[in-house]
Amino acid sequence: MASVQSDVTLQQLATELGAALTERQWHVSAAESCTGGGVAHAITAIAGSSAWFDMGFVSYANRAKVQLLGVSEQSLKTDGAVSQTVVEQMARGALAASGAQLAVAVSGIAGPDGGTRDKPVGTVWFAWADAAGRLVSECYVYQGDRAQVRYQACVTALRELVRLAQT
Numbered sequence: 132m133a134s135v136q137s138d139v140t141l142q143q144l145a146t147e148l149g150a151a152l153t154e155r156q157w158h159v160s161a162a163e164s165c166t167g168g169g170v171a172h173a174i175t176a177i178a179g180s181s182a183w184f185d186m187g188f189v190s191y192a193n194r195a196k197v198q199l200l201g202v203s204e205q206s207l208k209t210d211g212a213v214s215q216t217v218v219e220q221m222a223r224g225a226l227a228a229s230g231a232q233l234a235v236a237v238s239g240i241a242g243p244d245g246g247t248r249d250k251p252v253g254t255v256w257f258a259w260a261d262a263a264g265r266l267v268s269e270c271y272v273y274q275g276d277r278a279q280v281r282y283q284a285c286v287t288a289l290r291e292l293v294r295l296a297q298t
Contacts, residue, residue, distance in 0.1 A: 141173035141282075144289035148174070151296035152183040152233070159292060160229035161187040162200055162221040164212065165239040165255060169285040186229050190221065200224030200236075213238050213250055215258070215268050222258035222266065232262040233296060235288045241280045255284045259291050267291070 152159055161170040171187035174180050188199050193212055196202040201224040202217055210216045221236030239255030246252035251272065258268040269291075273283045 141169075141285055141289060142176060144286065144293055145173045145177045145180070147293045148289060148296060149177050149180055149183055151293060155232070155296065157232040157296065158183050158185055158229070159296070160185070160225040160231040160234040161288070162225035162234065162236040163187065163189050164191055164196070164221075164237060165241045166237045166281050166284050166288070167191065169281055170235060170237065170288045173285055173289060185231065188221075188225055188228070196221060200228065211250070213240055213254055213256055215256055215270065218256040218258035219260070219266060219268050222260035222268075226260050226262060233292060234260050235292055236260075237284055237288050239280070239284060241277045241284075243277060253280050255280065255287075257284075257288060257291070259295055261295060265295070267295070 163170055168189045174184045190196040190199050193207050197204055200221045202220045206216045206220060218236040218238050222234045225234040236258045240246050240250055240252050242252035253273040256270050260266045271287060273280045
């Protein structure tokens with residue numbers, strides 16, 4: 132489980148992402164659950180982001196994950212929404228549905244309730260995928276209240292998107 136430092140702002144990260152995507156002539160998509168559109172909000176706060184961001188998916192309910200992103204109902208039953216399997220399917224689904232070259236998926240437990248011994252409040256799974264087949268997934272456990280967990284998740288999502296868009 133990794134940790135994150137919030138030493139940069141969402142605006143800085145989204146601006147860096149936009150520059151990297153523009154240079155490559157790529158588009159990005161976001162499939163979000165616990166962040167509730169926070170990643171898409173940070174991206175669309177940047178003037179001109181329509182040149183590299185067409186769509187995102189807020190798939191808060193399991194039904195939305197299945198209908199919008201093609202997540203397997205069996206994976207949701209077996210592994211739960213907050214799992215590597217599900218976020219990887221969400222990221223691939225976002226790529227397929229949007230036609231973007233890069234996507235991020237986020238699913239977690241922001242709290243204050245919903246945590247378990249195995250998946251405490253603050254647990255967030257991420258997956259980043261690109262059109263070339265690259266897939267990276269990681270689990271973080273953040274500290275703080277609901278707003279802090281969600282903010283840290285948005286920072287992590289954008290930070291890795293920037294890294295992948297630059298490589």
